[in-house]
Amino acid sequence: MSYLDVIDTLQSIADGVLSGATYSLLGIGFTLVFGVMHKINLSYAAASIGAAYASLIVLSVVKAPAIFIFLLAGLSGGIIGGVIYIVCFRFIPQANPLATLMSTVGALLLIDEIIVHATVGIPVPYPALFSDVIVNAGPFTLRGDLMFMFALGCLSMLLLLGLLYRTKLGIATRAVSQQPAAAQLCGISIPRVNGLTFVITGVVGGIAGAMIGAAIGVLSPLLSLPLTTKGLIVTVIGGLGSIPGAIIAGLLVGGFENLFQYFRGVTERDLYVMLLLFAFLVFRPGGIFSPAAGRD
């Protein structure tokens, strides 16, 4: 490999890692819900895209600067997250994981269809911020929009970690995930904590949806299934229930994805991402940071 090839390879990895922040956010959402409720919310990626759509609508009405769109997407995401909690989890007995899984599938279909109806199936352009900003660092080119996404992603993660580890709600969330019965006896309302968890992950997801829209430049309902798959892969590689794991895994998957694409092209790229997952499943099924295993 020549010097230029090495530079190109590293460049593609760097780009991938920067955009991998999006995957990290998605992974955090999945893993947080799993950690607290031991359930998977399959509609999460679709809800994130839905929040991005919603932010477009609000932005067109409110006429604020484009950068506010991330805030709006976060807010919409939070609302959608709360709604999903109510229709998919609140009233279904917790002991029935199949039913909740299926209900999130229903939510996924519903959200996709609402989007299709509202947009008549046409992809919608999304504001791409800082896309004309380019920073040159030696032989490497750092795209402004990717750096912004990365920074935004890091900021969101920091805020979330602060929430989980420095606030009362955060402690309550962790208590519920470890011992729901005991948490109840301490006066913690489980439905409330679970609902708030969904709202919080919804906010994170909304931001992620907006980031994806900004990165690609358009929004389309076709995004939800591939993003769901990607998000779940990140969650598993990072370790179900581990937020630091999701963060690192997201960046990892982003980097590898771009690397695979650079070497083997777009059509085979996803196949190699799958192989990466399988490698983890075989050699390290707990993920990067498997949460401590308890006694049976």
Next chain:
Amino acid sequence: MLELKGLSKHFGGVRAVDGLDLRVTQGEVFGLIGPNGSGKSTVVNLVCGLFPVTAGQVLLRNEDITSLASHVRVACGVTRTFQNIRLFGQLSVWQNLWVAQNAVEHRSEGFLRRWLGGPGRAREEIDRILEFSDLSGKRDELAGNLAFGEQRRLELARAVVAKPALLLLDEPAAGMNAEEIDQLDARIRKLKQDGLTVLLIEHHMELVMAVTDRIAVLNFGQKIAEGTPDEVQTNRLVQEAYLGVAEAA
């Protein structure tokens, strides 16, 4: 029948079981008591194969079963009940027993017959156990719908239906009233008459003193005393460990 040699189980820094030596002779009812957290349930989990041992051996009829999987040990003749009942709630009482019925004598029936056939010969066997457990009237009831006492009886029945040589009972009397405990006492005696060896983990001292032949006392994963019920009752170490358990009348 059963021998534990230097049995140890560590969970990280916690020594749940620490170098335990134990011998249970065939046909006896052996009690295992001790304060909460002394490692009794862990011993049961080690003997039946749910936990891998950290060190030591489990010998059944002088054969080393320490590395055998749980279901293989059942085939060797070791079954158990669970402290918090683990029945198959969505299956009927009858099916709960049918599933566990893997007795050696039925193996000669052949693979297809055993798996894809209907109840057949197994039916009599199961009906007999249902009667023994006073559950004949509930054979088609979903296990999850049974009353607590009935569930406990089914739990015991399921462990017995596989025709074990060694039966591990993990706190079978928990949550039972006096009448139910008397019935449990009678059932254990009947099982002993039929030739079963029983290892009984229990907190209920009256039952333990009444029905066991010998007892071992655990504390912090180690054996601190062993002997007949009378010997153990008067042992100072045991009294100290328990602090305040009234002597059985």
Next chain:
Amino acid sequence: MDFYLGLAQIVGVHTLLGLSAYCVLLTGQVSLAQAGFFAIGAYVAAMLTVLAGWHILPAIAAASFVAGVVACAVGFPALRVKGLMLVVATLAFGEAVRLFFFNFDYQVARGEVKIGPAGGEGFRQIRFFPEHGWSTLDVLLFIWLFVALVMAALWWMDRSRAGAVLRAVGEDEVAAQSAGINVTAVKVAAMTVGGLIAGLGGGIFAHYTAHIEHAQFGVALATFAIAYPILGGLSSVFGTLIAVIFVQGFLIEGLRFLGDWRNLLFGGLILLAMNVRPRGLIDAATIAGIKRLRIRNREPGNARTQGAE
């Protein structure tokens, strides 16, 4: 009339898909890989009839076998991965299969025409049925013959000890192990049987639809596969059948007057169904109730009836 025959064909094939998931779901494994086995069956069977000139019967038998072998191979590593991680792992496997066929190119020249799977374009001209003069009705009967066979086999299994053992493993693996059940063997066996059924369904699907491509075997199909048994209830094979009829009928025909809104309602309907009847349309309580009704009608005053009360 042809339209309804076509609908019945789809219902039949999807029932096979649903039944393959039913098998695996009984043991408590949520597998999104059934669409992958389905795809393998489809491509194998199609290649055998189109490229090797086989008759359809041995072709789908071989397809079923290959899918079963792959399923067995998937079953073992699947054991290492529990619960919801299995969902992701099987999802990834299904996607990997789809991506494989997306890139799979194996064309053979017949005269001037190239036939065979062509990567992204898919596999066209799977013309066994028309070439041998099968009418739509013939194909329909052919499909439903196999559906009936598989349903009968699974119905029998449900009433035998194997059925109870599968469900016991699904309910509580630890208890099952302690009751003497080889949980590993049971789970792998269930996955294998699921693969066999899915492969069979896929092989048939390829021929009645005449053109297969990777996009048909994606996450959506995998989700439908588990949706049928979950919506229909895991207590009986008929639940899956009813769910397929309802879903396909609903989506394609039933509420046609609603036009585009059908899809919207579908998602909403699933949400409603899971909230109101989390155990599915036909659950254990329903079956117990049906049993009691039958006994009561047949022999009033039977001692058994009083016992069951």
